[in-house]
Amino acid sequence: MVQLDEVLRDLHAESEALDRLVSGLAPEDWSRPTPAPGWSVAHQIAHLHWTDEAATLANADPAAFIARLGETLVDPLTFVDRAAAAGVAPPDELLPRWRAGRAALVRALTDVPPGERRPWFGTAMSPLSSATGRIMETWAHGRDIAETFPDDERAREHLRPTPRLRHVAHIGFRTIGHGFESHGRPAPAAPFRVELATVDGDLWTFGPEDAPNRVAGPALDFCLLVTQRRAAADLALRATGDDAIAWLGVAQAFAGPPGAGREPGAAAR
Template identity: 75%
Template structure:
């Protein structure tokens, strides 16, 4: 299972690498849809997170020291770390590539089923790799949305999205809790259409709360890259409908959600 996720993580990273490698140095300074973040911020953040994940898996003591640094101002720590890593592409790209390789080596070295620390939890190598897959795709999507004419190939959905969707399903309760609401008491059923038109499903078939639609739209929702009004997702059940407004696959406080397209175009 770990080898499968790592292969998909490497493929997703390589696809994003091809996209950003084709951008000019000036385009690396272009703002993305994430407020205050340029393309360089996006790649610097991915490098920083890879580096921290490598510490968590290879040297937990150093990870805990890094974690302690975030406690002085946890709400701005991620933004500050991204800003600190911004550099010209000829510096940042090799740094990111080396960090990706180091993380994969660190994950492969963790004994089977052993968990290592992470922000607010502990994770197995498979979970850590799946999380990196989710983040790489989400931040890559910000860059692709910034340069749609140059990113048609990258923006096409792939079977790799199944990892992002899995995290989205597993974090349904977290989405509610991060918004200060109790987690659902009834199960959810999620049915998604894959790029090859096959169905990917999570949860019991008889669940009263259901979410259905294209896997791309589901992943855009749980990573907060689109407003629910702009997605072809259908929900049935009170908790399922409420979840569309709080979905959040990533750790930490609620993110700054995207406005619906109609509001952005006013």
């Protein structure tokens, strides 16, 4: 079993890697548009900070989080964009804010009594799951930022997969049913088997070997799909079974309403 302190170490490493990338940018680069429509680099970091703050509140004061959740979900289709826009600030303000929020989240997660779960958007999560989700979000939004600077060697280095990607793959597997449900469809009753090849030659496997629904391919491609950073048509994933084939079109590892995803071929433009 993976332990919370191990996941928190990987969350720290993923956050620090992104911190090194953005702290080296010129102030004007923070306004550069990223692959996420309507989002600049500053929007991406503001979103990570906002989500860290929300997770801190959920773990430290669940009642206050539930009260804020009721206000947030008045307009569930736009609150993420609105929150990111509201958090945009110059880098000398936004960077310290993001760093302080990351530290506060770690304290909140480690203070949750063992075995307890805390509310989240549409579900309840253990500290372990919450920390894993933060790795997933940090990796995905960090990728958007790195892809904004294709000629920067630091950005290209940031895009190289690390073993921390297994956390993203794991949450992608665990949320297969959620992908269907977020699109208003029942979760499949039959199990899934996922087999993912890493750039180091390892094979990550999830689910029973005899599952009728199977997804296989590169680990990076699977993670790009479940975070909706690439369309399935642009990835080397193979699906077997009706539910697995259908899942390629609804995959979503993050909580909340269905994401817009990326258009096929968007990465090449």
